[in-house]
Amino acid sequence: METQLLEPxxxxxxxxxxxxxxxxxxxxxxxxxxxxxxLSVAGRIPYLPVFVDSPLxxxxxxxxxxxxxxxxxxxxxxxxxxxxxxxFGFQRLTYIRDVEHSKELNDRPGPFVIIAASGxxxxxxxxxxxxxxxxxxxxxxxxxxxxxxNTLGKKLVLRQPVxxxxxxxxxxxxxxxxxxxxxxxxxxxxLLAYIDGFDRxxxxxxxxxxxxxxxxxxxxxxxxxxxxxxxxxxSRGDRVxxx
Numbered sequence: 001m002e003t004q005l006l007e008p009x010x011x012x013x014x015x016x017x018x019x020x021x022x023x024x025x026x027x028x029x030x031x032x033x034x035x036x037x038x039l040s041v042a043g044r045i046p047y048l049p050v051f052v053d054s055p056l057x058x059x060x061x062x063x064x065x066x067x068x069x070x071x072x073x074x075x076x077x078x079x080x081x082x083x084x085x086x087x088f089g090f091q092r093l094t095y096i097r098d099v100e101h102s103k104e105l106n107d108r109p110g111p112f113v114i115i116a117a118s119g120x121x122x123x124x125x126x127x128x129x130x131x132x133x134x135x136x137x138x139x140x141x142x143x144x145x146x147x148x149x150n151t152l153g154k155k156l157v158l159r160q161p162v163x164x165x166x167x168x169x170x171x172x173x174x175x176x177x178x179x180x181x182x183x184x185x186x187x188x189x190x191l192l193a194y195i196d197g198f199d200r201x202x203x204x205x206x207x208x209x210x211x212x213x214x215x216x217x218x219x220x221x222x223x224x225x226x227x228x229x230x231x232x233x234x235s236r237g238d239r240v241x242x243x
Contacts, residue, residue: 001035001179006044008142008177009113013046017138017174018110022126022153024119028145029054030064032115033093034075040092051105053096053116053125106132110139119145121152130156131165139174149212188215192222205230205240 012019023029029052039045068076096102102125105114116126130152133139147153155163156176162169195206206228208216213233220231234240 001031002039002044004179005032005035005142006039008140008175008179009039009045009048012138012140012175013048013111015138016110017136017140018133019113019140019142020126020129020133021113021115021142021144022119022121022130023052023054023115023117024145028119029115029117030060032144036093036113048092049112050093051096051112051114052093053102053105053114053129102128105129119153120147121156127152127165131168131170134163134165134170134172134174137173137175141174141176143176143178188219188222191219192226195223195228196226200227200229203228205232207231207240208233 009019021032023032033050033052036045036050040048105112114126114129116124116129118124118126121127121130130141134141134156141156143153143157145153147157152163152165156172157178159172159176161172163172164170206223208220208223208231210216211219216233220233223231232240
């Protein structure tokens with residue numbers, strides 16, 4: 001995760017670009033902040049201001065900070081380090097709550113990082129930042145999570161040359177980087193490995209109820225290949241007796 005995030009950040013920093021990272025408020029934003037903290041402490045990135053522009057993310061991060069008993073040994077070691085020991089509040093990091101402070105970022109020269117919700121770019125403050133960022137080739141959008149079909153985030157992943165933001169067409173000139181290492185979803189192989197421990201003879205049916213249609217179909221095929229005989233992808237409104 002650190003290496004994948006480091007390389008594009010150095011690229012955008014060199015050309016003094018703004019880096020916008022759409023972040024899910026619970027979990028993903030804290031993962032990214034923690035990774036940036038580690039890169040900063042290790043001296044692997046130059047001085048780079050980081051702004052978390054999401055009131056919900058700020059609230060959630062406060063909850064993370066209040067519960068160190070949930071952290072693993074690596075994180076606890078950082079918390080107990082002699083200096084710069086807050087992985088959610090290192091000295092280059094600013095949390096933004098008010099709208100006016102958020103708007104001030106539009107006129108701020110790069111390089112700097114904005115992490116803002118929503119993760120799929122369809123609402124929230126990140127849409128505003130994208131509208132002011134994507135038409136400049138110096139800038140960068142880092143996609144660090146799954147993007148559903150027909151969302152603005154998915155259109156950015158597909159690098160469509162023109163995307164609508166707030167109903168207005170915007171040319172996509174900024175660099176788009178997709179970092180799958182930050183995804184919180186189990187992939188096909190992980191799901192198959194999980195279900196492999198179940199008794200195939202006792203399971204009457206397996207229902208695949210989540211995911212885009214093409215991916216659901218591939219998972220269903222994989223389940224059948226591994227010996228699950230009745231794999232169903234239900235449609236809306238389908239009813240199935242469970243006993």
